Amino acid sequence: MTNILFVSSSPRGAASQSTKVAEQLVAGIRAEDPSATVTRRDLARHPLPHVDEAYLGAVFAPAETHTPEQTKLLALSDELVAEIQAADVIVIASAMINFTVTSQLKAWFDFIARAGKTFRYGANGPEGLVTGKRVVVVEAKGGIYSDGPMKPHDYQQPWIRFILGFLGMTDVEIIQVEGQAMGPERAEQGVAEAAEKAGATARALVGRRAAA
Template sequence: MAKKVLRIISSPRGAASLSIQLGNAIVEKIKVAYPASIIKEINLANDPLPHLDGVTISSFFTPAEHLTPEQLAAITYSDKAIAALQEADIIVVDAPMYNFTITSTLKSFLDHIVRRGVTFQATENGIEGLLKNKKVYLAFSASGNYAEGPGQSLDFVIPLLKSIFGWLGMTDVTVFRAEGFRMSGITEADALQKGIDSIVIA
């Protein structure tokens, strides 16, 4: 069965990027598992979403029929990003580690997609995410090793992404890793290959 796949890139390093190469390999394996899948790409390095400003935040909390022209323009980024997520069956997020967390471009994207009443709602039973029945794959890259050992507590990439996606209803998150090439004897190519070899599309 064909799937609609949304790919989100945030490394600015193009072909040299490990997260992009790992993400490419994930997409290729999705295409094998689900031939004729349609891939849509958001490249945040090329087209970053603006940081939230006062007008954008006020637009999130204003009923659609009362939005000013300025708010309507500001909310377009959020509406477009959310629409891309809503229509996707599978989301592949390239997630390079910058200073122990995600890139600022990916953070800005997340700030635009978390909207009460649109992507999550508060119910009597707690928070309900409204982006349901989606599979998320993370293509994580870092020079250090965060999968195990002391590095684990310094990883603010995967816990953050799992928390935000989970909040929005996307609880089925699988992580593939190209990491640990800061250590002697492990090259970037080794780390990448290990990550690619670990990819299983379920």
């Protein structure tokens, strides 16, 4: 059975193309594999707090000294980490806001990056501990960043790839929904290309899991 973790993060609600294409991808996986389960984390509707002094105090304090507030803050991080650890496939819908991920998605990564749980520093430097996952990221953006003059200013895709790899998730596919602020025609083209890729990705993912 495939456990899917579906993380969405666009503040644009029902208008979000990253969420819509990611929904299609998840539906495609479930069409191929009806036994697949889905855990949803809607970070825009249910935002996480920011990592702050209270949280960092909890992370670094010995367990026996934790206050009820520190226990609560760590329980949230533990729950998010448990969700990624339990998933076989992680689908992340990411809207580009001011050239990078939303603060909601950044907060999620801040809570799942836990020294000793999801990464550690060893003799050979950092080692990601979240291994064996297949990750698909659906990124929606107003402009075109895959090629052309804006390419160096995509701070969404390189960062997502890097932080996932830092945590051990290296089997990553990215589906881009580009040109969403470039007029209806270009926007539709971006959605159609991404939807097609989502369908193919769903079939390939289920095929690969069946063959494994």
